[in-house]
Amino acid sequence: MSATFDDLENLTVQFVERARAATNSGEIALVETELRSKSGPFAALQRSVGQLNPEERGPAGAALQAARASVEAAISESRERVSVIERAQQLDADRLVLGDVPMGGTFPATVGHVSAVARTQDELEDVFVAMGFTVADGPEIETDWYNFEALNIPPAHPARGMWDTLYLEVGEPETVLLRTHTSPVQVRLMQDAVASGTLPIHAVMPGRCFRRDTPDARHLMAFHQIEGLVIDRGITFADLAGVIDAFTKAYFGPDMSSRLRPAFFPFTEPSAEFEITCAICRGAGCRTCSHTGWIELGGCGMVDPAVLAAVGINPEEYSGFAFGFGIDRCAQMRHQIPDMRALIDNDDRFLRQF
Ligand code: PHE
Secondary structure, eight states, X not given: OHHHHHTHHXXXXXXXXXXXXXXXXXXXXXXXXXXXXXXXXXXXXXXXXXXXXXXXXXXXXXHHHHHHHHHHHHHHXXXXXXXXXXXXXXXXXXXXXXXXXXXXXXXXXXXXXXXXXHHHHHHHHHHHHHTTOEEOOOOSEEEHHHHTGGGTOOXXXXXXXXXXXXXXXXXXXXXXXXXXXXXXXXXXHHHHHHHHTOOOEEEEEEEEEEOOOOOBTTBOSXXXXXXXXXXXXXXXXXXXXXXXXXXHHHHHOTTOOEEEEEEEETTEEXXXXXXXXXXXXXXXXXXXXXXXXXXXXXXXXXXXXXXXHHTTOOTTTOEEEEEEEEHHHHHHHHTTOSOGGGGGXXXXXXXXXX
């Protein structure tokens, strides 16, 4: 028994040395397992303590505990040393080297561009500015009065059904809506001109309009119109027809025709629908023009005397014409886009063409 205890110092030195010599956490774990194992040398010594003479037991137990403690100390020192090394090795192994990682995407990023609709609006403005018009705009959120009443469409008038209106607030203090057309800007311009004494008016008013409508090949719920208004002395329907045709040829090309078909709008009298040759089939008939060969661009007519009177312009002295047509529709014809919804679908392959 005592001979075994005589080996304690050697055993301890041996374990401490092994712990210190360890170069990785696996080797350290092996030393620790042996130190604690029930079938290991330290557990055997522990069991033999009970067989010693009673007076030897105390010192033997203490010596064993001290031996264990010094091995544990060597193990934890070693663990600290090895963990520093192993962390450095790990970081080294994880280092990213250019070329290790696939570079996704396109580089440098591509630059966006003005949308087909915005560019069309710019081009339309240019055509009208060249013809002597100025450019104005007005709010997209309008009151019922500007969108309807001042345009000779009283509340509950059946003509309101012509516009599928999106209302924001109904009733007191005022009914507020998303404008269904750019015609309310006409009213604002006439009021301003009367207030500042700057008649006559020759202006176009482009902008966004909204209708509660089901989008199809020729209609969007949020779309763009350009309104035109001329108020002067001696303006006739021939001036209107001349401006429409000059515009058609200037913008779409000299081989394109325009035609006016009798129509009704509460704010113009007489009124007409303004159509141009379908640019997609060149008049032969296709899905886009419902096989008619013509595409309706918008409406027009002579400003109704009641509208002039409502804003304080004397209909005996002044007359005028107005028109309003779709900018998206112009983009569609100009770029021969069979379905207008492509303009808002956000398909990069489509949009990149413009
Ligand atoms: N505002 C009418 C519409 O959107 C078009 C129009 C404008 C008609 C001007 C006549 C005069 O349907």
